[in-house]
Each structure stands twice: as structure tokens, then as C-alpha cells.
Amino acid sequence: MSKKHFSVAIDGPSGAGKSTLAKAVAAELGIVYVDTGAIYRTIGCYVYDKQVDPKDAEAVTALLPEIKIEMQHGEDGLQRMFLNGEDVTTKIRLPQMSMYASAVSAIPQVRTFLLEMQRELARTHSVIMDGRDIATVVLPDADVKIFLYADAEIRAQRRTLELEQRGTPQPYEEVLRDIEARDWADSHRETAPLRPADDSIMVDNGDKDFEQSKQFLLTLIKDWVGL
Ligand code: DC
Numbered sequence: 001m002s003k004k005h006f007s008v009a010i011d012g013p014s015g016a017g018k019s020t021l022a023k024a025v026a027a028e029l030g031i032v033y034v035d036t037g038a039i040y041r042t043i044g045c046y047v048y049d050k051q052v053d054p055k056d057a058e059a060v061t062a063l064l065p066e067i068k069i070e071m072q073h074g075e076d077g078l079q080r081m082f083l084n085g086e087d088v089t090t091k092i093r094l095p096q097m098s099m100y101a102s103a104v105s106a107i108p109q110v111r112t113f114l115l116e117m118q119r120e121l122a123r124t125h126s127v128i129m130d131g132r133d134i135a136t137v138v139l140p141d142a143d144v145k146i147f148l149y150a151d152a153e154i155r156a157q158r159r160t161l162e163l164e165q166r167g168t169p170q171p172y173e174e175v176l177r178d179i180e181a182r183d184w185a186d187s188h189r190e191t192a193p194l195r196p197a198d199d200s201i202m203v204d205n206g207d208k209d210f211e212q213s214k215q216f217l218l219t220l221i222k223d224w225v226g227l
Contacts, residue, residue: 044100
């Protein structure tokens with residue numbers, strides 16, 4: 001475990017392999033992995049349960065004071081999410097929560113509501129944080145900023161396999177359609193759209209397998225941080 005305090009931002013479109021890689025790299029470096037998508041999914045989950053339109057900014061904003069989100073990082077590196085005390089770690093991964101998360105994440109009040117929680121984690125721990133706006137908004141002073149991407153078709157193939165393994169299968173065509181729709185929504189919203197920071201390191205993950213990508217990121221981070 002490194003004694004040095006540092007932060008790594010990993011942004012990129014959905015299904016680029018951010019979470020799997022960030023989690024493995026964090027374990028190797030002995031630092032905390034923060035999946036910020038899970039936080040937006042947790043808000044999406046609450047909005048879904050309340051049967052509120054996730055695009056209705058006013059209605060969603062009115063729900064925010066009722067929401068208490070907690071995160072726990074277990075020994076196994078798994079990030080458990082709690083919504084008003086209920087463990088929603090599995091529920092937030094249901095396919096319908098993806099679009100809800102994407103829709104609520106476009107609402108500026110939602111982003112402001114979650115900003116301090118994310119920054120606080122990086123202040124108190126060395127972190128690898130993955131999301132869409134980590135390098136541009138949440139941690140603009142991160143020690144390393146990585147933008148991880150891959151073609152939509154490759155990402156859809158990987159996500160289809162992942163959903164199958166989780167026991168929540170979905171046809172490839174549907175997964176691809178969802179990924180393309182989310183790419184568009186996440187990168188065209190007005191507040192904190194998905195884009196690399198000027199000093200992000202661009203990493204194409206489409207032509208590498210998991211081990212190659214992991215080693216590549218580890219070397220990159222160690223070089224930049226000076227570990
Ligand atoms: O990474 P994910 O697929 O679990 O994220 C779910 C949604 O949350 C995604 O469509 C966009 C949004 N999100 C965001 O706007 N900003 C982040 N930092 C992380 C996720």
C-alpha cells in the first residue's frame with residue numbers, strides 16, 4: 001500500500017471497461033476505488049421507485065432532500081450502495097436503472113447534490129474514481145487523468161456478456177441501442193457532458209485484453225504519480 005496521497009480520474013463512455021479495470025488497479029495499488037456511476041444509479045433507483053419522470057428536473061430535484069446515500073467499501077473492493085439504509089447494490093444494476101441514471105445525471109441540481117460527496121472521498125483517501133466528469137469537474141487537480149474508450153460495438157459485446165453472467169441477460173441489439181443512446185445523452189447534456197479534459201491521457205481499450213489494459217494503466221499511473 002502506498003503512503004503517498006494521490007487521485008486518479010478515469011472517465012469514458014459506458015461499457016469501456018472503466019469499473020473492472022479501475023477496481024483491479026485500485027486493489028493492486030492498495031487504494032480506494034470509487035464508482036461514481038453507482039451514485040447516479042442510486043438516485044435513479046429512488047426516482048424509479050417513486051414513479052417520477054427522470055427527465056422532470058423539478059420533480060426529481062424535489063425528491064433530493066429525501067435521499068440519503070451511503071457507500072461502503074468492503075475488503076473485497078466491492079462498493080456497496082445504501083439508499084436510505086437499504087442495500088441497493090444489486091438493484092441499481094438492473095438494465096432499466098441505466099437510463100434512469102443517465103436521465104437524472106443530466107439535471108444540474110443532482111450533480112451539485114453529489115459533488116461534495118465525491119470530493120470528500122478523494123480528500124480523505126487515495127482514490128481511483130471513475131465516471132464521466134471526474135477529470136473535468138469533480139477532481140480537476142487529479143494526479144492522473146485517463147479517458148478510456150472503445151468502439152460502441154465492442155462495448156456492447158462486453159456488456160451483453162456481463163449481463164448474462166450476472167443473470168440479467170439482454171439481447172445484443174438492445175444493449176447496443178442502449179449504449180448508443182446513453183453515449184449521446186451523456187455527451188450532449190449541458191451540464192458536465194462526457195468529454196476528456198485538455199490534459200487527459202486517451203487510452204483505447206478496444207484492442208487490448210483485460211490483463212494488457214491493467215498493466216498499461218498501472219505503469220501509466222506509477223510513472224505519473226512517481227510510485
Ligand atoms: O458508469 P455507469 O454506466 O454506471 O453510469 C450510469 C449513468 O450515470 C451514466 O449514463 C451517466 C451517469 N454518470 C454521470 O453523469 N457522471 C458520472 N461521474 C458517472 C455517471
